[in-house]
Amino acid sequence: MSHLDPVSPPSGASSRELILGRIRRALADVPRDELPGSVPLDRDYLRVHGTRTPEQTADLLAVHLADYRALVHRCPSGGLPALIATLLAERGARSAVVPDGLPDGWLSAVSGVELVADTLALTARELDAVDSVVTGCAVAVAETGTIVLDGSAGQGRRRITLVPDHHICVVLAPAQVVDSIPEAMERLDPARPLTWISGPSATSDIELDRVEGVHGPRTLEVILVDE
Amino acid sequence: MSGTYLGMPAFPEAAAKSTQDTQLRGNLRHATHTIRAKRAVAVAELEDWPQLRAAGAAVKDRTLRHLDHYLEQLETAVTAAGGVVHWAADAAEANRIVTDLVRATGETEVVKVKSMATQEIGLNEALAEAGIHAYETDLAELIVQLGDDLPSHILVPAIHKNRSEIRDIFTERMGDWGRAAPAGLSDEPADLADAARLHLREKFLRAKVAISGANFMVAETGTLVVLESEGNGRMCLTLPETLISVVGIEKTIPTWQDLEIYLQTLPRSSTAERMNPYTSTWTGTTEGDGPQTFHLVLLDNGRTDTLADTVGRQALRCIRCSACLNVCPVYERAGGHAYGSAYPGPIGAILTPQLRGTASALDASLPYASTLCGACYEVCPVAIDIPEVLVHLRERVVEGGAVTLRGTRAVIKPARGHAAERAAMRAARWTLDHPAALRAGQRLAARTRRLHPARLPGPGRAWSATRELPAVPAESFRDWWQRTRGEGKST
Numbered sequence: 001m002s003h004l005d006p007v008s009p010p011s012g013a014s015s016r017e018l019i020l021g022r023i024r025r026a027l028a029d030v031p032r033d034e035l036p037g038s039v040p041l042d043r044d045y046l047r048v049h050g051t052r053t054p055e056q057t058a059d060l061l062a063v064h065l066a067d068y069r070a071l072v073h074r075c076p077s078g079g080l081p082a083l084i085a086t087l088l089a090e091r092g093a094r095s096a097v098v099p100d101g102l103p104d105g106w107l108s109a110v111s112g113v114e115l116v117a118d119t120l121a122l123t124a125r126e127l128d129a130v131d132s133v134v135t136g137c138a139v140a141v142a143e144t145g146t147i148v149l150d151g152s153a154g155q156g157r158r159r160i161t162l163v164p165d166h167h168i169c170v171v172l173a174p175a176q177v178v179d180s181i182p183e184a185m186e187r188l189d190p191a192r193p194l195t196w197i198s199g200p201s202a203t204s205d206i207e208l209d210r211v212e213g214v215h216g217p218r219t220l221e222v223i224l225v226d227e
Numbered sequence: 228m229s230g231t232y233l234g235m236p237a238f239p240e241a242a243a244k245s246t247q248d249t250q251l252r253g254n255l256r257h258a259t260h261t262i263r264a265k266r267a268v269a270v271a272e273l274e275d276w277p278q279l280r281a282a283g284a285a286v287k288d289r290t291l292r293h294l295d296h297y298l299e300q301l302e303t304a305v306t307a308a309g310g311v312v313h314w315a316a317d318a319a320e321a322n323r324i325v326t327d328l329v330r331a332t333g334e335t336e337v338v339k340v341k342s343m344a345t346q347e348i349g350l351n352e353a354l355a356e357a358g359i360h361a362y363e364t365d366l367a368e369l370i371v372q373l374g375d376d377l378p379s380h381i382l383v384p385a386i387h388k389n390r391s392e393i394r395d396i397f398t399e400r401m402g403d404w405g406r407a408a409p410a411g412l413s414d415e416p417a418d419l420a421d422a423a424r425l426h427l428r429e430k431f432l433r434a435k436v437a438i439s440g441a442n443f444m445v446a447e448t449g450t451l452v453v454l455e456s457e458g459n460g461r462m463c464l465t466l467p468e469t470l471i472s473v474v475g476i477e478k479t480i481p482t483w484q485d486l487e488i489y490l491q492t493l494p495r496s497s498t499a500e501r502m503n504p505y506t507s508t509w510t511g512t513t514e515g516d517g518p519q520t521f522h523l524v525l526l527d528n529g530r531t532d533t534l535a536d537t538v539g540r541q542a543l544r545c546i547r548c549s550a551c552l553n554v555c556p557v558y559e560r561a562g563g564h565a566y567g568s569a570y571p572g573p574i575g576a577i578l579t580p581q582l583r584g585t586a587s588a589l590d591a592s593l594p595y596a597s598t599l600c601g602a603c604y605e606v607c608p609v610a611i612d613i614p615e616v617l618v619h620l621r622e623r624v625v626e627g628g629a630v631t632l633r634g635t636r637a638v639i640k641p642a643r644g645h646a647a648e649r650a651a652m653r654a655a656r657w658t659l660d661h662p663a664a665l666r667a668g669q670r671l672a673a674r675t676r677r678l679h680p681a682r683l684p685g686p687g688r689a690w691s692a693t694r695e696l697p698a699v700p701a702e703s704f705r706d707w708w709q710r711t712r713g714e715g716k717s718t
Contacts, residue, residue, distance in 0.1 A: 016314040019476070019527045022634035023295045026535035030292050036481065039289035045278040045488070064501060120515055124432050124466050144502035157516040158465040158507075162458060182487045190448040190483045191308070193465075193513050196506035201458040204498070205367040205383055206390055206416040207254075208261050214366055214420050215427065216458025216505065 047182045049143055054174035057142045061177055062224055064145025068199025069212055070220040077172075077227050084134060084168060085109035087221055091166055093131040097122070099156025102134065106170065118156040124163060132166040133217075138194075140171045141184045145199065147171060147222065148184060150192040158195055167217040169197070172225050235567035237592035242561035251387050251562050258386045259553040265499030266550060266606070272501070279492050284610040286485045287544035290446075290477075291534060297446040297479045298525065304449025308511020310521040315473075317528050317633070322353035324524050325438065325471055329359050332469050334436045340453065340463040341365035342440025343547055344473050344526055346378065346569040347582070350438070361438065362404070362430050364459035366423050373400040379563030379571060381549035382497050387562060390414040401426050427459065437463035437518070441474045442546065443489060444523075447482050450510045451523070454493060454503045464507050470518035475526050477534075477543040489546060492608040496548035529582035535631035538619040542577045544609040549574075551603035551613060557596055566593065573603035577616040584632055584639075585624050591642035594620035625649055647687070669703035676701065 052060065062072045075083050088096060088110060095114040098107065107115065116122065116130055136154035140147045147169055149155045161167050171177065178184050188194060201216030212218055235241065245251060270276050290297050302312045315321035329337055337354070339345065339361050351361045351372075363372045367385040371378050374396045378384030385393070394414040401408040406426045412418060439460070443452040451472055453460050464470060480486065494503045512521050534540055552558045552572030563571030567589045568579040576593045585591045594617050603613040623630065625648050627641040641649060658665050676699040683691040702710075 015316045015320060015527075018316050018634065019314050019525070019531060020295050020298070022527065022531035022631075023298070023476075023534060025634070026531050026631065027292060027294070029537055034292070036289055036293040036296055039285070039292055041282065041285040041289055042278070043282055044275075045282055045491075046273075046275040049273060049275070068500070068504070128428070128432060141502075146502045151513070151516055158461065159516075162461050162465065181490050182484075185484060185487045185490075190445065190450045190508065191510050193510070193517055194506075194508040195461065196502070196508075198500070198502040198504050200504065201456070202504050203366045203420055203457045205365075205370070205385060206393055206419055208258055208383070208386075209416040211416045211420040214424055214457040214459065215364075215431070215462055 046180075048179040050179075052142075052179065054177070057179050058173040058177050058224060058226065060179075061140055061142040061145065061171070061173075062222075064142065065147075065199065065222050066145075068145055068202070070145070070199045070222050072222050072224060074224045074226060077225050080170065080223065080225055081105055081107065081109040083223055084170075085111070087168055087223075088113050088132055088134075091132060091219075093166065095130045096132040096134055097127065097130045097156070097160045097164060098133075099135055099154055099160060101153025101155075102136065103154060107134065118160050124159060127159060127163040130164045132168065133160050133164045134168045134170070135161055136170050136172075137176060139184050139187050140177050141179070141181060142177060143180050146184075147197050148188060149195045149197070150188060151194075152192065158193055161195065161197075162216055165213070165217050166219045166221070167200075168221045168223065170223045170225060172227055175227065235589050237588040238561070238565055238567070238596045239592060241565035241567065242557075242596070245562045245565050246560050248562075250389070252560060254387055254389055255559050255562055258380070258383065259555075259559050262382075262499055262553045266496060266553070269495040269499045269501065273491065273495070276492075279488055280608055280610055283488045283492050283546075283608055284544060286480055286488060287477075287609055288541075290479050290481055291540060291543055294476065294479065294534065297481055298476060300446040301444055301449060301479055302525075304445075304447065305511055305523055306449075308449045310449065310511040310523055313522060313524045315524050315526050315528070318348035321348050321473055321524055321526050321528065322350055325350060325473060326354060326357045326359065328469075328471050328522055329354065329436055330357070332436050334359075336360040336362065336430075336434070337436040337438050337471075338362050338364050338430055338434040338463050338467065339368075339437070340439045340455065340460040341368045341384070342438070342473065343381065343569050344440045344475050345438060348473070348526070348528060350473065362427070364427050364430070364463060365455075366420065366457060366459075369423055369427070370396060373397065373404065377564055378569070380552060381547055381571065381574075382552075387564070390416060390419065393419055397422050397426075405429060427462075431459075431462040431466055434463075434467045436469045436471065437467040439463055439470065439472045441472055441478055442493065443486060444474055444479050445481075445483050445486060446479050448510055450483065450508050452486065452506065452508045454490075454506045456498065456504045458505055461505055461507055464509065465517045467518055469520040469522070471522045471524065473524045473526055475528075475530055477530050477545075493546050493548050496546075496550040496606070496608040529584075529633075531634055532584075532631045533578075533581040536581065536619075539577065539581050539616050541611050542574070542581060542616060544611055545574050545578065546609060547574075548608055550606040550608065554602040554606050556598060556600065556602075561596070566596065573597060573613045573617075574611070577611075577613055577620060580620055580624075584630070585620070585642055586639075588642075588644070591624045591644075594618075594624055625652065647685075666703070666705055669705065672699050673701055673703055673706075
């Protein structure tokens with residue numbers, strides 16, 4: 001333990017030593033030869049709750065997404081471009097932001113919608129004027145009805161799925177669908193900035209009445225593509 | 228903790244007032260019973276809840292027993308990922324660090340995502356003194372801030388306000404802080420949320436600096452984690468250029484995998500959902516995405532003192548889910564303000580007196596703000612034995628003894644106002660150590676039972692004012708045993 005001077009007021013780097021010193025004194029009861037790994041930890045919780053076929057897992061994802069009021073659509077992979085075009089048209093979207101690396105062809109049927117590239121020059125204010133956003137995802141979790149975006153190809157920067165009021169997110173089943181949180185954790189890289197989304201933005205702060213959409217997109221549409 | 232709470236009355240006085248507020252009691256009863264019932268359903272979905280709970284407690288215990296190791300690991304990882312780590316021994320130092328960091332950006336306003344730690348240290352007030360305006364962006368925190376009020380619940384801080392009160396606050400105050408509420412605003416929750424959306428969006432779009440807390444910090448990767456619902460968190464965490472996170476040192480967990488436990492237990496325990504709408508994780512800075520400057524302020528402020536208490540240490544496992552508030556009969560009737568700190572309810576009753584010490588009348592009263600019914604322990608997703616810590620702290624209040632204060636071992640005196648309790652304890656100890664005296668006393672009590680007053684005199688009056696005195700039996704148990712089973716009697 002480093003030298004502690006009780007007289008001088010703590011500041012900056014010295015507080016680091018002060019706090020670490022306090023912790024070491026506070027833990028005088030912990031045997032000196034105890035290593036972090038020697039503190040018992042049973043991971044006897046389940047990795048998955050229940051057994052499902054990949055098809056049932058995709059069904060459960062759809063049910064749980066809808067439970068929290070995401071709009072869920074399903075289609076075979078060939079139907080994706082038409083469905084995206086339909087959803088944008090039904091919404092009346094005049095513009096949609098598109099991340100780098102969105103697969104060619106997803107937007108091939110879209111017409112009459114200005115496609116805005118997600119570039120560094122795109123400011124939050126400009127983004128606020130865009131109606132919709134279309135992205136893929138990294139993984140989706142059936143048990144909780146959650147989709148996770150990690151900023152890799154086809155997902156873009158975090159702000160593009162936040163500021164526009166309408167988010168269309170494409171999930172490829174079964175490739176991107178897992179059953180549980182533990183399975184999702186394994187697939188994700190913590191070095192990337194991650195956004196976990198379970199239904200649209202919501203609040204229950206006023207008399208516990210659930211209201212969709214305070215700050216994030218008020219409409220979340222998930223397209224589950226059965227491959 | 229926060230200067231806002233200084234001079235708050237002790238719990239009994241505050242509760243005596245708040246329990247008379249029928250509006251408050253109605254709001255609280257509705258809220259706590261609603262969340263309580265929903266939580267039970269959400270928890271019942273997971274058949275391995277007991278195992279998740281045990282693992283959640285074990286991970287936190289492992290972290291706490293080697294906190295120095297994990298904090299150093301965390302610091303290394305955050306730094307390697309492009310973040311800057313600061314250490315704050317107390318509230319004043321944390322406030323100073325944050326104020327200096329904001330000043331260095333040249334900005335005079337910041338957006339904030341709800342954070343218990345910054346409430347605990349009174350950061351908003353400290354920033355205001357430095358001429359920096361901090362805007363709370365969680366809907367409930369906005370209601371509290373616009374109403375010059377204090378939060379009263381960990382999860383739903385404005386639960387003591389109903390929709391018409393909120394409408395009035397928005398109508399009267401939003402214009403003073405930015406975009407005014409729309410004319411003719413109704414008290415429909417959807418309309419109120421919409422007003423908040425418009426009011427706050429202009430702040431999000433121009434904010435250069437944000438301040439957050441964090442639910443978890445992963446030591447091995449340097450990842451910070453924020454769980455939220457509204458998207459205000461995402462706005463703060465991703466749009467500004469500079470992000471400053473103030474996080475208690477106990478929020479550390481060792482590994483990325485450990486997070487899988489809490490992502491299952493925290494949402495179900497707090498909002499009773501399978502998962503909260505938004506969870507954000509970030510590791511330092513990411514080029515081209517999100518804030519390009521990230522500061523992490525690691526906060527002690529009494530946590531190492533709590534760590535030094537081998538019974539009270541378990542309070543540092545808390546993941547701030549607020550499940551204990553919603554099952555507590557005392558919280559339900561007294562409300563959050565009576566606890567006089569950022570942490571109300573059963574967890575506040577054990578956390579606050581440990582973080583702040585028991586020197587003030589308020590803090591000394593908090594371990595008594597409980598019926599010890601144990602419901603809080605039953606629902607706690609990290610198995611904190613709150614009743615055990617409450618009893619432990621009561622003993623400290625009554626008897627005084629050895630504690631750690633600001634890192635230094637000290638012997639504290641018994642709190643004032645507990646002289647009668649202490650005298651009674653001493654008398655009881657002596658009597659129980661002297662069987663002959665106990666027997667004589669019991670006989671005397673039995674024979675004089677018709678003369679006992681219905682109310683106690685002197686210091687006992689307060690106790691008997693609200694309770695029936697137990698009737699003394701005609702014969703003591705010892706005498707009865709001696710008469711019926713004693714020597715010479717057949718069994």
